[in-house]
Amino acid sequence: MTKKILLSFPQKAAGQPMAMELIKTYHLDFSILKAFIDDNIKGTLLLEIKGSEADIEAGIVYLREHQIGVRDIESVVEVDQAKCVSCGACTAVCAVDALEMTADWSLVHHDDKCLECMLCVKACPMRAIHAII
Amino acid sequence: MAKSYQEINEKIARGEAVVVTAEEVIAIVKERGLKEAAQYVDVVTTATFGPMCSSGAFLNFGHADPPIRMGQITINGVEAYGGLAAVDTYLGATQPSQDKGIEYGGAHVISDLIAGKAVHLLAKSQGTDCYPRKEIDTWVKLEDLNEAYLFNPRNVYQNYNAAINGSSERLYTYMGILQPNMGNITYSTAGELSPLLNDPLLKTIGMGTRIFFGGAQGHVSWMGTQFNSACPRDEKGYPQTPGATLALIGNMKEMNPKYIRGAVYEGYGTSMFVGVGIPIPILNEEMMAFVAVENKDLYTNVIDYSVPKKAKPSLKKVSYAELRSGAVDINGKIIKTSPLSSLKMAREIADELGNWIKKGQFFLQEPIQSFPQGNAIKGLEIKEGESR
Numbered sequence: 001m002t003k004k005i006l007l008s009f010p011q012k013a014a015g016q017p018m019a020m021e022l023i024k025t026y027h028l029d030f031s032i033l034k035a036f037i038d039d040n041i042k043g044t045l046l047l048e049i050k051g052s053e054a055d056i057e058a059g060i061v062y063l064r065e066h067q068i069g070v071r072d073i074e075s076v077v078e079v080d081q082a083k084c085v086s087c088g089a090c091t092a093v094c095a096v097d098a099l100e101m102t103a104d105w106s107l108v109h110h111d112d113k114c115l116e117c118m119l120c121v122k123a124c125p126m127r128a129i130h131a132i133i
Numbered sequence: 134m135a136k137s138y139q140e141i142n143e144k145i146a147r148g149e150a151v152v153v154t155a156e157e158v159i160a161i162v163k164e165r166g167l168k169e170a171a172q173y174v175d176v177v178t179t180a181t182f183g184p185m186c187s188s189g190a191f192l193n194f195g196h197a198d199p200p201i202r203m204g205q206i207t208i209n210g211v212e213a214y215g216g217l218a219a220v221d222t223y224l225g226a227t228q229p230s231q232d233k234g235i236e237y238g239g240a241h242v243i244s245d246l247i248a249g250k251a252v253h254l255l256a257k258s259q260g261t262d263c264y265p266r267k268e269i270d271t272w273v274k275l276e277d278l279n280e281a282y283l284f285n286p287r288n289v290y291q292n293y294n295a296a297i298n299g300s301s302e303r304l305y306t307y308m309g310i311l312q313p314n315m316g317n318i319t320y321s322t323a324g325e326l327s328p329l330l331n332d333p334l335l336k337t338i339g340m341g342t343r344i345f346f347g348g349a350q351g352h353v354s355w356m357g358t359q360f361n362s363a364c365p366r367d368e369k370g371y372p373q374t375p376g377a378t379l380a381l382i383g384n385m386k387e388m389n390p391k392y393i394r395g396a397v398y399e400g401y402g403t404s405m406f407v408g409v410g411i412p413i414p415i416l417n418e419e420m421m422a423f424v425a426v427e428n429k430d431l432y433t434n435v436i437d438y439s440v441p442k443k444a445k446p447s448l449k450k451v452s453y454a455e456l457r458s459g460a461v462d463i464n465g466k467i468i469k470t471s472p473l474s475s476l477k478m479a480r481e482i483a484d485e486l487g488n489w490i491k492k493g494q495f496f497l498q499e500p501i502q503s504f505p506q507g508n509a510i511k512g513l514e515i516k517e518g519e520s521r
Contacts, residue, residue, distance in 0.1 A: 085182065085394065085406060085475045089309045092317045092471035101459075105476040123310045125184065125396035125404065127236070 002050050004033070005060070006132060008069035009043040016066055026059035027051055033116075034076070034133055044133055046076065075111035076132045077120060083128035090120040090129060134172070135417045138499040141175045145493055150175040152490045154483040155326050155413070155424055162425040171421035176490055176497065179328040179424075180345070180410040180482035183321050183474025184396050186307065187287035187358060188226040188405045190243050190385060193279040194254065196220055201266035203256035207231065208242050210253070219264055223284075226395075226405040238403025241395030243283070246275045247347070248390035281385040283347060283393070287357040289409050291329035291376035292433055295320035295456060297448060297468070300439035305400025309473050311438055315448075318435055318461055321473040324428040324453030326483060328411035329377050331424045333370045335362070337414050339500025344381065345410030345486040347393040350495060351383025356504040363509035370423075373432055373450070377504065381409065392482065408478065410486035414497050428453035435463065443512065 007018075022028045034046040049056060060070050075098075086107045090099045098113035099120055121129050144150040151174050153161060158177050162170045192213070194203075202219040206212065210230040213222040226240040245252055251272040260267040275281055296319050298304045298311035309319045324330070332338050342353040357378025364376040392408030415421050433456075434447035449463050456470045489495035 086477040087183070087406070087475045088472035089319070092319050092469075092473075093310045093312065101472070105472075105480075119310065122399040125309075125398055125406070126394065127397060 001053055004048050004073040006071045006073045007045040013067040022059050026055045028055055028059050046133055075114045076116045078130050079109050080128045083126045085126055089125055090123045093119040093123045138497050141414050142496045144175055145490055145496055148493055152176045152487045155179045155331050158424055159427055167418050167421055171415055171418045174415045177413045177424040178410055178483040178486045179326055179331045180479040181289055181323045181327055182408045182478035184404040185288045185407040186227050186404045188285035188407055190224045190283050192222050192281050194220040195279050197269055199266045200264050201258050201269050202261055202264035204258045206256045208252050208254055211239050211242050227403050229403055235397055235402045240403050240405035244390050244393050244395045247385055247388045247393050283383050283385055285381045287378045288381050288407055289328050289379050292372045293321045293375055294436040295433050296438045297435050298439045299437040304438055306438050307398050307401050315468055318468050318470045319473050320456045323479045324431055325426055326479055330431055331413050335377055335504055339503040341498050341501040343498040345482055346381055346383035347408055348389030349383045349387035351381055353379050354382040355380040359510045360508050361510045363507045408482050410482040428457055
């Protein structure tokens with residue numbers, strides 16, 4: 001299976017052979033989608049990991065045991081339904097129809113189609129769309 | 134047989150009025166025919182929920198002790214007008230905040246006030262014999278104010294343009310983000326549900342018309358600014374370009390923050406989403422025919438916003454049915470279309486207004502004055518030299 005996870009490294013978790021462990025011990029294949037380092041205070045990594053369900057689970061347990069925050073990510077943009085009014089302005093800039101209007105003119109967000117261009121974050125007049133990283 | 138406002142209001146009082154939305158009425162007219170439908174239906178509700186920049190609020194704070202004649206005023210860091218009497222102000226929806234810029238503007242202050250939040254009021258003055266205080270720093274809520282009413286000089290545009298970008302650079306506009314090389318089309322008018330497209334010649338909408346305004350019962354107070362009843366029309370009278378506009382007034386204390394929301398257009402500024410519903414009385418067959426209009430018969434122009442001039446070219450005349458279909462063909466290129474106003478919320482408002490009328494909580498107000506026909510808008514000429 002393939003899964004997206006967002007890792008956060010506090011300073012104390014730095015210096016661990018995280019990547020090697022995930023590959024060697026847990027047989028996981030992964031690609032780094034996004035990485036941010038915040039002046040040695042905190043690091044953030046968005047990974048797409050591939051492997052068996054059991055290996056992914058064990059790998060996540062390993063990361064958590066080493067003070068690395070792990071969060072499942074469906075999509076890097078989130079639509080706050082309390083703020084969204086289904087105006088449609090975000091759909092204007094979504095080239096892949098990850099954001100589109102349903103038959104009853106509600107906004108729907110298809111996580112799987114999103115290419116993470118983040119243009120919708122700027123296009124939303126209600127500021128209802130947030131980038132997770 | 135024609136109906137009067139009074140007859141319809143009597144039916145509303147008895148709980149017998151037949152009220153449907155401007156979308157629902159289309160099938161009724163097709164099924165029963167114009168004549169029978171005009172007898173059967175009493176009121177058709179129309180609505181829109183979209184960005185309306187020309188909006189703002191008159192506020193009266195009451196007097197402190199000792200009192201101040203407020204000169205420079207900010208509310209949550211957003212400047213409000215200090216040129217009225219001592220503690221009156223007008224807060225414009227598009228005014229950006231001094232610290233957060235367009236991300237928090239006058240419209241956000243207005244929606245925070247309607248939501249019951251406390252806002253930070255700062256004001257300065259020279260001090261006068263009658264108003265000795267020179268500064269005030271306090272927090273106020275909507276309930277603390279003497280009066281607070283929205284007075285929006287230009288709302289509910291009758292048939293706004295659709296927008297496209299013919300240049301090679303991305304544009305950030307009040308019509309949203311327009312992708313380069315004719316990458317997308319945006320439009321705002323609610324088509325067959327839009328208030329002023331259902332009464333194209335404003336036969337029942339005029340000064341004093343009672344409306345749904347931000348969740349309250351408000352009124353049409355005047356013709357809106359840039360009122361263009363001289364716009365080109367089709368043979369039935371429907372505008373083919375932006376036409377009439379309305380100035381609206383309503384009590385903020387009775388409004389619902391759901392229907393008045395601050396908005397941000399990246400690279401452009403702050404605006405305000407305003408929820409408006411207008412009831413159209415079916416006085417006769419002529420009004421029934423007007424409200425039965427469909428998206429396929431209502432047209433607007435796709436305007437190229439990359440041309441930095443007042444007169445921007447139209448690339449195509451399109452119907453609202455085409456715009457709603459999700460794509461429009463311009464010179465052989467299929468271009469995606471996206472709305473900017475919420476049809477979902479507009480439908481909710483049309484239903485809510487209908488419920489008020491069915492429950493006998495909302496009565497029709499006949500206009501006390503109609504707005505002029507053939508009123509054209511003027512531009513601004515740049516004159517050189519001394520005043521003349």
